[in-house]
Amino acid sequence: MNLRGPLNRPINVVVLGATGSIGQQTLDVIDRNPSRLRLFGLTEGRRSTRRQADYLVQGQAGDVDFDTQVEAMVTDPRCDIVVVAIPGARALAPTMAALTAGKEVALATKEVLVMAGDLVMRAAGERGIRPVDSEHSAIWQCLWGERRESVRRLIVTASGGPFWAHPDLDLDQVSVEQALNHPRWSMGPKITVDSATLMNKGLEVIEAHHLFAIPLDRVTVCVHPQSVVHSLVEFVDGSLKAQLGRPDMRLPISVALFYPERLPDAVPPTPIEELSGLEFYALDEERFPSVRLAREAAAAGQGRPAVLNAANEEAVGAFLAREIPFSGIVRTVEQALAAFPGGGDTLQDILEADRWAREYVRDKSGSLKTK
Ligand SMILES: NC(=O)c1ccc[n+]([C@@H]2O[C@H](COP(=O)([O-])OP(=O)(O)OC[C@H]3O[C@@H](n4cnc5c(N)ncnc54)[C@H](OP(=O)(O)O)[C@@H]3O)[C@@H](O)[C@H]2O)c1
Structure with missing residues (x-):
């Protein structure tokens, strides 16, 4: 149909x-x-x-x-x-x-x-695929009517999560409650923790690469704490197109359900006067290495993105169960990727990589346990 x-x-x-x-x-x-x-x-x-x-x-x-x-x-x-x-x-x-x-x-x-x-x-x-993720919905909307060869790069915005604005915070010590306290969005626990580690942005870089068939090195990330600009596309002529609105997932959900129509009054309009003071910052990849890890895993392929994803899911679960510290999440993912012997790219290989990573994290997470 x-x-x-x-x-x-x-x-x-x-x-x-x-x-x-x-x-x-x-x-x-x-x-x-x-x-x-x-x-x-x-x-x-x-x-x-x-x-x-x-x-x-x-x-x-x-x-x-x-x-x-x-x-x-x-x-x-x-x-x-x-x-x-x-x-x-x-x-x-x-x-x-x-x-x-x-x-x-x-x-x-x-x-x-x-x-x-x-x-x-x-x-x-x-x-x-019709994206529901707000960043990818934004990019999708910016690309409507555009030629793929006109795209120079995609710019995925990140709120930064609860810890980005607090560079002095010791990420070994933050609690589950602090990690679940997202400054802008109310979401399920897994994605909220991913937002705090910035792994969510790493996953979104890979997601954008596949959804829009744009090479990984042309999918970039910038921190935009207000979460009003949901993402941008830069074109070869130097134009930037962005999609803006208050953080409300009912908009991308409506866009996905009604495409190519726009649903009247899907969400209340955003008064332009409220949009002063929008900020954009480069991502500090040293403090938050998740985006680099994700990019490397996707570029290397052979089951590594599945390892990244499964190791992250297991580690987030262990953090939420208060078994490992917050900083142990990304450390665990990094260790799993380093230990993975490499696989293939068939569905069976991917499921095997997923199983391997979960077993690896369950075996190893004991060494990261909080006291
Ligand atoms: N929330 C957002 O704003 C947002 C934005 C962009 C992307 N996403 C993505 O959307 C997905 C869903 O996120 P969410 O925030 O909506 O999650 P959520 O609030 O935690 O909801 C998860 C849903 O999946 C069900 N579920 C969880 N584990 C299941 C299992 N093992 N078997 C069957 N059902 C299971 C839950 O059922 P019960 O709760 O009844 O057990 C619940 O209905 C995630 O991949 C997230 O990254 C979310």
Whole structure:
């Protein structure tokens, strides 16, 4: 079904991870547009949305029952678009299933593109993927109507997270509560910790490279603490295009669901007078080496992006469980990448690299444990 042409019925939307931050905001967009969108199916993990739909799948990814029902839901001929918002590597299988069945995919889960970007983009083909991440939605919007050869570089903005503005803070000592206290966005715990380590930006550089087919060395990062400019594109003639707005994920969600239309009043407009004092800074890669690590892993390939992603997921989990210090997260990822013997680029190789990294981190994280 071509969602880019007119449909004479509401679009059937599946939401993977409906109880989460992105999931709830997607339900809000659906609820406010009943004549255009219909909740066709959803997944719930430990929490409940108390929603009804043609499919309601409850449980944990990796359980056979859950995975089988999710596959049936996302490949159902009546499903038009799948919003992927279950964090981490576990979102790869349903994303691939939806793409292979020819569905539109609105992707929030950047980890999917980090671990298997080439395979995912190949499965998406001409249709491509509709980004939900605010930075990538911004770049996508800046690229509409532009030729790829006119692009000089992509500039992904970073809020800097809770620690960037405090250079004297000892990152060995920061608590889980401090790391979860994001200055601008209210998000799930995994991405909030990734924002504090700046690994989120590393993942986003790889995500942008795959989504927009731009070489890694032409995807750059700058710190913009106000999170109003969601990202920029620099063109060969010297022009810069940016997309701006208040931090509100309902905008990129609406852009992804309604493309190529724009949904009237998706979010309240941003008064231009409020936009004074926007700041932009270079990223201090010494204090926050995650972006460099991510870039190196993606350039080296052969399963390393999957190792980066899986080691990071495990290390963030260990930090949230108060088993390792904050500074141990990136250290662990670096050690895993250094120890990885190298693999291949098939789906099986990637899954093997993912398994290897998780086992490596579980074995090694004992040595990083907080006292
Ligand atoms: N939040 C944002 O503003 C934002 C922005 C850009 C990109 N993203 C990306 O979007 C993805 C989702 O982020 P989020 O902030 O929405 O996360 P979140 O608030 O933690 O929500 C995660 C959702 O996934 C479900 N889930 C988690 N583990 C699961 C498992 N093992 N099996 C089945 N379901 C599981 C959760 O279910 P229960 O809670 O019911 O257990 C919940 O519905 C992440 O990849 C993130 O990087 C988020």
